[in-house]
Amino acid sequence: MAKRNGSHKKEKELHPDVILANSISIIDFARKEGMNISYEDGYIARISDISGYGEIIVDKDSNSWEYTDQENKTTHGNTIRFAARMNEMEWNEAVDFLIEERASYLSNSEYNQSYLSRHPQRNHESKVKNVQADTSKNKDVSIVEYAKSIGLEVKEVNDRLALIPEYPSLLIHKKNNTWNNSEQGVKDGNLIQFVSKFQNVSEKEAVRLLDEYQNSNESVEQEVVLNQKNEQEVNLEKESETSTVDSSIENKEVSRDESKEFETDVREKESKRHTKAQLAEIIAGMRHGVDITQYDDPRLKANQMREIRYALEKGNSLKDFISPTVSAEYIKEVRLAMEDDTDLSLLQLNEKKDNIFSAEQVKEIRMGLKNGLLLDQVKVYAKNHLDAATMKELRLGLQDGFDKMKDLANGHFKAEDIHTIRIHLIVKKIMQTIQFQLRQFYENIIDVFKKQVIIKEPMEVPQGQDISRFARMNTASKEEELVNEAAFELNEVAQTLYESMEEDFYQKDYTFEQKKDAMKRAINEVVQKANEIEHVSGVELDVAVDEAVEFIVNEKEEKTLQNEAMKSMKAEFVEKFYEYENDHYTKLAEFAQDVIAEKSISYEHKVEILYQTLGEMYDEKVAKNWIEHLYQPESEIVEEVKVDHQEQEMKNSSTERFRQMYEAMEQETEIIEEYEFDLEQ
Structure with missing residues (x-):
């Protein structure tokens, strides 16, 4: 604002x-x-x-x-x-x-x-200028080091000064990287000038030489770092080999590969389990009679499952939008779009089942279609390289009927710039309508703001001039400028008022005529309030107008906040109901898991307990279906994997024994055949 x-x-x-x-x-x-x-x-x-x-x-x-x-x-x-x-x-x-x-x-x-x-030579000149201003990347190059690199003998006097014996009058200041030459009248010479002088080249060529010098140094440094890295990797490999040998000596029973395979098997079994929150969504779906197979997938998070369940409860299927990589917030926006019966073609997932837009971007697409924009209009801003804030500004502009928004959807304009253009266009349109349709009202308002401008910028009268004569001489020439100033003042007030009411305009889907009437009432309120303030307090009109605008803006914003709070309160109660429902199903999941985890009773008794409780609360079919989703405790999974591995080892061991026996039999057969052959000979 x-x-x-x-x-x-x-x-x-x-x-x-x-x-x-x-x-x-x-x-x-x-x-x-x-x-x-x-x-x-x-x-x-x-x-x-x-x-x-x-x-x-x-x-x-x-x-x-x-x-x-x-x-x-x-x-x-x-x-x-x-x-x-x-x-x-x-x-x-x-x-x-x-x-x-x-x-x-x-x-x-x-x-x-x-x-x-388009003009690289100008770019190069710019680089020269930047280096001379000590802002180039070459500012880190030391004059002393560069002098040594081109074969000059450098004698470093101390940590601040250095000399070049070949040039007795030359002194290098190491701290600020400058040089003086009293013989040639050089004082505080920079690096570029040094290279230009001692390499006998132009300053442009000096920049190029410095670039080459620094690049070569960077390459050497990178090579040194790479060699150090390779040495470290070799040392690490040696340490790893030593560690592996030591480990194999200490424990020959289980190899590292076997241990890794064991952990993988445990994780795989655990990944197929449902969490309490997921189980709560499954029983909720069963309870509401929806097709839980659409979201009965442990890879989906509980909040993803919930959005799919909500859609199913409304009779909508989100099967084309279900993927572990698609966020719950995205699924929610698709669900709401379905409830609004809007076109979903822009929201489809790609071939890899990933969403193209973020949830915030999808909201702007949905709101555009919901508020009456055509699909082709929504496509103007439905571009994944535009952030949600930019998409919102373009959407609001298109909803107000401004085709210029199409020219701003190329990614070159920030959201705040588009906002400024949009507010300017809508307020100008409203004020022009008020000016033409309600000329008397507009002129009365302009008169108020003309007075405000005069108070803010009083007319200066030269000394010795007759005031009345001076006023008559300048009134005609100043009138047009005064009206323009007053129009600017009024336009700024109108923009401030409009922004304070904008949220309410779009929530209630105001037409242009309704916006115009609301703005007319708000401007009228400002004038009345300003007159009251001026009359009561005796303040000047410009201060009174500012105070009146602030008062009315606060009033409008407070009303919008109250409406938002009321909506939020309604949503909060609905949300609270769903929270209670989810808590209920989560507690049932905890109860069932406690039963399954109990070690003192058999599995048959566990099932019987669950049938007696869940079955009586809902029905036997729901209870049976839900029991199938209950997972084993982690300790049981580990034991099960151990047993599987032991059976596999036994199987492998038996296979190995049979293979050895078979090889031994083959060897015996070969010996016998050779013996028989010898006998025949």
Whole structure:
């Protein structure tokens, strides 16, 4: 929400509309508007002024401009003032134009990046400039080390100073990495200048040489690190081999592979068990008569099972959206979409049964379809590279009928920027309707804000001038500007009021006419409240308006919070009921598990107890089905796996004995056959 800070000029600077409009690149705006750009490099551009005299100089880093006319008078500004000047429009009109056409232009940072990518030589110049400013990656290169690398003899005097005997007047300051040469008049020379001087190259070439030097050093360092890593790995392997040998000597009965296999078997059996929460969902499904086979899968979490059960209870099947990798929150959004009878084509899982969108993104898709957007309109913002907040702003804009949202769905605009554009468009539309349909009302309101502007920015009268004469002379010329200022004030108040009521508008599905009427009432309240405050307290109108806006905004927001609290309370009671129900089923699961885990009674007696309790509470079929889902205690699983492994070992042992016997028999047969052959000979 835009904050109102008292000073009108400060408000303009801080207002989201102004910030967003001024973020547009002046040069990109000039190019796309067909203006004459006579020169451009990585830092500045020159644009022919609309007056036909001289050029406007644009600073690309700060996205600002300056112009000096024939009388040597300097004018400067930012994107809004540039657009107003070059397109011959009012400041307010320039703001409106830039906000509404924001999608047509690049931001200053986007334009500068694009320019450097298209002009690599400028990029290189920029690198030189950055290095000279000591901001390049080469700032870590020591002049002393580089001097040694190119064959210069360096004598290090102490930890602060170094000399090069070949050049007696040269002194290197190690601490700040600079050098002086009194003979050549060099003071606080930097690394680039040193390389340029002693390698006899240009500063551009010096940057390249430094890059090569640093890259070669990094390669050597990486090689050293890699060798150290390889040595460590070899040592670890040796230690591991030694440890394995020692372990095999200490315990020859169970090999490491066998131990790992044993643990895997235990985990596999445990993974097939249901938790208490899962069992609670299964018995709840049985109790409500739904097809539990759709979610009877231990890989699903209990909250995933619950959402599937809720859908089944409403007569809907989520079988196409069931996967252990799909969150419960995602399944919930699909369930709600089904209940709204909306198109589910955008929510389908991919071939690997993974969700394409997050649950928060799916909510925005669902809300768009629920609130009357066509599938093609929802596809405008249903893109997985857009975050949920951005998708929401695009959705709300499309719901208000603004096709410009399509131009903002390319991933280049942040949610807060789209919000600023959307609020600007809807409030402008409402205020224009009020202005044309209710002209008398609008003019009365504008009069109030004109007075507020006059109080904030009193007219300055030169000394010695007749006040009444001065007022008459300037009234006509100031009137239009005053109306524009008042319209800006009113527009800002309207935006502040609209944002305080927006949540309520969308919850109750207000039409445009209803929004307009609500805004008219709210603005009227501000004026009445401001008059009351001014009359009672004697404060100036500008302060009274600010206080009135704050009072009404707080009132509107409080009402919205009360409505939210009421909805939340209703939902809380419903949720509490389901919690009690889930607690009930969870306690039944605990009871049944306690019975199964009891070691003092036989399995047959356990089943009999469960039939007598669960069977009487529900029916025998439910009890039987549920008993089949109860899992064994962990100790029983471990024992069962041990038995399985022992049986397998016996089987393997028997197989080995039979194999040895068979080989022995084959050897005997060969000996006999050889003996018989010898006899025959």
